[in-house]
Amino acid sequence: MRQSLKRSQLLLPVAALILMLVINVIITPSFFNISIKNGVLYGYTIDILNRSCELIILAVGMTLVVASSRGTDISVGAVEAVAAAVCVRLLGSSYDAYAVPVVFAVFMCLFAGAACGAFNGLLVSKFNIQPMIATLILFTAGRGIAQLTSARAINGVMVPGQILYVRMESFKYIGGFIPGCVMPTPVFIAAAFVLITMILLRKTALGMYIETVGINPKAGRLVGINSTLIIFFTYVFCGFASGLAGLISSSRIYSSDANNIGLNMELDAILAVALGGNSLGGGKFNIAGSVIGAITIQALTTGLYAMGVSADQLPVYKAVVVVLIVTLQSDEFKRVWGVYKLRRAAARGAA
Amino acid sequence: MNSDVVLSMKNITITFPGVKALQNVDFTLRKGEIHALMGENGAGKSTLIKVLTGVYTRDSGDILLDGKSINNRSPEEAQQNCISTVFQEVNLCPNLSVAENIFVGHQPKKGIAIDWKKMNDRSAEILSGVGLTHIDVTRALGEYSVAIQQMVAIARAVNFNCKVLILDEPTSSLDDHEVANLFAVMNKLKSQGTGIIFVTHFLEQVYEVCDRITVLRNGELQGEFPIADLPRVKLVSTMLGHEFNELASIRSNRQDDSAESGKETIIRAVGLSHTGTIKPFDINIKKGEVVGLTGLLGSGRSELVRTLYCADKPDSGSLFFKSKKVKASEPIDSMRSGMAYLPEDRKEESIIADLSVRENMIIALQAKTGVFKLLPIAKQNELAEKYIKILNIKTPSPETLIKQLSGGNQQKVIIGRWLITHPDFLILDEPTRGIDVGTKTEIQKLVVQLASEGMTIVFISSEIDEMLRTVNRLCVLRDGKKVGELSNDNLTQQDVMAAIAGGDTNGN
Numbered sequence: 001m002r003q004s005l006k007r008s009q010l011l012l013p014v015a016a017l018i019l020m021l022v023i024n025v026i027i028t029p030s031f032f033n034i035s036i037k038n039g040v041l042y043g044y045t046i047d048i049l050n051r052s053c054e055l056i057i058l059a060v061g062m063t064l065v066v067a068s069s070r071g072t073d074i075s076v077g078a079v080e081a082v083a084a085a086v087c088v089r090l091l092g093s094s095y096d097a098y099a100v101p102v103v104f105a106v107f108m109c110l111f112a113g114a115a116c117g118a119f120n121g122l123l124v125s126k127f128n129i130q131p132m133i134a135t136l137i138l139f140t141a142g143r144g145i146a147q148l149t150s151a152r153a154i155n156g157v158m159v160p161g162q163i164l165y166v167r168m169e170s171f172k173y174i175g176g177f178i179p180g181c182v183m184p185t186p187v188f189i190a191a192a193f194v195l196i197t198m199i200l201l202r203k204t205a206l207g208m209y210i211e212t213v214g215i216n217p218k219a220g221r222l223v224g225i226n227s228t229l230i231i232f233f234t235y236v237f238c239g240f241a242s243g244l245a246g247l248i249s250s251s252r253i254y255s256s257d258a259n260n261i262g263l264n265m266e267l268d269a270i271l272a273v274a275l276g277g278n279s280l281g282g283g284k285f286n287i288a289g290s291v292i293g294a295i296t297i298q299a300l301t302t303g304l305y306a307m308g309v310s311a312d313q314l315p316v317y318k319a320v321v322v323v324l325i326v327t328l329q330s331d332e333f334k335r336v337w338g339v340y341k342l343r344r345a346a347a348r349g350a351a
Numbered sequence: 352m353n354s355d356v357v358l359s360m361k362n363i364t365i366t367f368p369g370v371k372a373l374q375n376v377d378f379t380l381r382k383g384e385i386h387a388l389m390g391e392n393g394a395g396k397s398t399l400i401k402v403l404t405g406v407y408t409r410d411s412g413d414i415l416l417d418g419k420s421i422n423n424r425s426p427e428e429a430q431q432n433c434i435s436t437v438f439q440e441v442n443l444c445p446n447l448s449v450a451e452n453i454f455v456g457h458q459p460k461k462g463i464a465i466d467w468k469k470m471n472d473r474s475a476e477i478l479s480g481v482g483l484t485h486i487d488v489t490r491a492l493g494e495y496s497v498a499i500q501q502m503v504a505i506a507r508a509v510n511f512n513c514k515v516l517i518l519d520e521p522t523s524s525l526d527d528h529e530v531a532n533l534f535a536v537m538n539k540l541k542s543q544g545t546g547i548i549f550v551t552h553f554l555e556q557v558y559e560v561c562d563r564i565t566v567l568r569n570g571e572l573q574g575e576f577p578i579a580d581l582p583r584v585k586l587v588s589t590m591l592g593h594e595f596n597e598l599a600s601i602r603s604n605r606q607d608d609s610a611e612s613g614k615e616t617i618i619r620a621v622g623l624s625h626t627g628t629i630k631p632f633d634i635n636i637k638k639g640e641v642v643g644l645t646g647l648l649g650s651g652r653s654e655l656v657r658t659l660y661c662a663d664k665p666d667s668g669s670l671f672f673k674s675k676k677v678k679a680s681e682p683i684d685s686m687r688s689g690m691a692y693l694p695e696d697r698k699e700e701s702i703i704a705d706l707s708v709r710e711n712m713i714i715a716l717q718a719k720t721g722v723f724k725l726l727p728i729a730k731q732n733e734l735a736e737k738y739i740k741i742l743n744i745k746t747p748s749p750e751t752l753i754k755q756l757s758g759g760n761q762q763k764v765i766i767g768r769w770l771i772t773h774p775d776f777l778i779l780d781e782p783t784r785g786i787d788v789g790t791k792t793e794i795q796k797l798v799v800q801l802a803s804e805g806m807t808i809v810f811i812s813s814e815i816d817e818m819l820r821t822v823n824r825l826c827v828l829r830d831g832k833k834v835g836e837l838s839n840d841n842l843t844q845q846d847v848m849a850a851i852a853g854g855d856t857n858g859n
Binding site for chain 2: 203204209211212220223224226283
């Protein structure tokens with residue numbers, strides 16, 4: 001078991017997560033305490049799990065994009081905002097006189113995410129545009145679309161970028177709690193999403209195809225794999241994941257906030273993939289690693305808040321930790337470390 | 352005589368990990384001569400050039416330029432020593448102007464500013480020296496054709512007062528007219544006393560412009576010949592090597608061919624072509640036949656099979672597979688109709704390095720089965736283990752990453768990948784390149800065995816004796832064209848080389 005964990009790429013991500021938890025315990029002794037307040041679970045760990053759900057979902061989508069196209073989708077945060085705006089617009093805010101069933105709004109929200117993904121996928125797979133450039137379009141335009149979607153009339157003029165509040169009790173369950181359940185709903189959604197994705201990749205040849213396309217697309221083509229279609233699929237999937245994350249985010253705040261939903265999430269998602277031990281150069285991937293990476297990032301964020309670091313300064317501290325973790329995982333570091341160990345062994349042998 | 356020698360390289364030896372790339376190679380270049388450097392892939396032509404220009408450092412040997420010992424440590428230093436190289440892919444800056452490209456690094460100055468007028472005038476003058484008179488030297492180089500870019504590169508080299516000009520496959524991307532222009536310039540430089548080293552694989556061109564030929568094979572010097580003393584056939588046999596052991600034990604049952612003439616035709620191509628790589632060709636292949644494709648590097652052997660498999664989609668002509676017209680647009684279509692293709696470049700086009708041996712083996716069958724019908728793991732393991740055994744693949748386990756295996760074992764995994772799909776028609780492009788002798792023999796035996804079981808095979812190899820041992824029939828290609836077929840009595844080393852060389856087939 002120890003051997004297999006050591007050989008698998010999960011060793012470092014797990015170690016990073018444990019390190020983060022240990023630091024948290026030192027700062028906040030009550031870190032692992034869990035109690036029940038108002039009929040729901042309450043505690044730092046629950047909070048971390050709950051808050052990391054969107055990131056986990058995004059990281060899973062991002063993992064597949066990175067694996068197949070050797071590039072990143074930087075539009076996920078903006079797509080989240082688009083999906084959230086679509087959802088809230090359909091549900092009808094307190095200013096609207098209509099409302100569609102929640103199921104339909106949820107469906108359209110996910111569809112909007114997938115459609116954005118399809119747009120990205122088309123540019124990358126069919127037109128061979130570099131992933132970062134292709135997704136830069138929605139990265140910038142996405143928030144604009146979200147703002148236009150959440151326009152409302154003020155004094156007879158439609159003003160975009162308004163915060164629309166949903167007033168529908170059942171919509172709150174998605175980002176909050178289902179009555180009678182002690183665990184936050186997003187945890188279930190994220191768990192189900194990760195599980196379904198893993199089953200999809202394990203029970204079909206999709207995982208193998210994605211890796212093949214990422215490792216050697218030429219060889220893939222000659223053995224009959226349509227790399228265009230595979231890459232397109234991963235972007236649609238990533239868009240769908242962004243839609244799902246947007247749904248949770250909007251439900252958490254009962255509203256659509258075009259400016260803030262999913263803000264900077266693309267960076268955290270890419271980071272989670274890297275922290276999970278996945279190469280950003282594509283090819284082999286590990287969904288579990290990305291999930292652990294996402295939780296690690298959230299644990300770090302929560303830990304820093306607990307230390308009283310303000311939201312503005314958060315990125316600085318985050319950056320320091322990230323540099324450390326990424327360096328530890330780099331091949332160059334492993335090489336240098338290997339040389340160092342050899343030298344030490346040689347010196348001991350000589351003595 | 353000795354005073355004519357501008358460059359002499361003596362006893363050049365260079366070793367790469369595990370390989371002697373060059374062994375005691377001598378090379379002499381005289382003033383005002385065009386000297387062809389010939390050899391097949393891996394013969395050591397480019398290595399020799401790179402030693403001369405300082406890209407590689409030699410292990411031993413001397414290089415004398417005008418009788419003085421030189422030791423180039425970089426291409427820049429070589430250029431300062433009046434040795435210039437023009438590569439097949441022009442390595443100038445397409446976004447700079449023609450004049451800037453010629454003078455970059457040593458622009459004429461007026462005070463501290465560049466003297467643009469002088470630079471442009473001089474450029475036009477230099478270009479007219481190589482026969483380019485209507486070029487606007489202030490326009491970006493990238494706006495001109497590859498042929499002109501190449502001329503500019505030559506002009507730049509000439510401007511350095513070069514004594515030795517190396518042209519590495521300069522004609523590969525040029526049309527006939529452009530080649531003629533290039534040759535005119537080469538002859539002009541020659542008359543001015545420049546020594547030119549001409550690396551090419553087009554035999555016609557060697558006999559058109561060169562004075563002397565040096566042939567390398569497997570890193571060893573095969574000899575230096577005045578052009579008149581080395582007719583084509585002899586050149587080809589020198590390049591490919593003489594050793595020829597008639598290993599009759601592996602040779603397929605060629606005697607039975609006449610009896611098999613009634614067998615079903617598996618592949619029939621009519622006028623199939625792919626622009627730029629292979630001219631229209633016809634080919635008929637019968638069930639259970641092993642057909643070899645032969646020709647020198649760049650003759651279109653690989654391109655022909657790529658077109659059959661639809662790795663390069665044919666531009667014209669039609670292909671019939673088991674007398675049904677094939678409408679393929681992607682390799683998967685060819686696979687579905689029962690073809691399999693082992694590409695020439697194992698690293699770039701065959702292996703999926705970070706996947707396991709098992710995954711590499713079953714991936715083609717999986718693609719044929721469809722993405723949503725995953726082969727059960729038990730079945731995958733069974734197939735992988737079966738073919739590891741059949742093909743005698745040396746791997747610690749089916750889960751070992753393919754990149755950790757040796758070249759020969761990687762190749763066997765890829766062969767296994769295709770055998771698992773049970774193809775009717777198997778294309779093997781250089782399946783034995785770069786692998787050890789034992790494995791080579793195993794693969795040859797396998798080919799013969801598969802054919803006897805009814806599989807139809809196209810077999811490509813640079814080694815003629817290997818082909819003679821395994822095939823029933825040989826198609827000969829030259830310069831992107833299928834120029835003939837040899838079978839039965841004509842299948843001898845002599846005939847094959849004559850056919851490859853073309854031209855005066857009488858030998859002398």
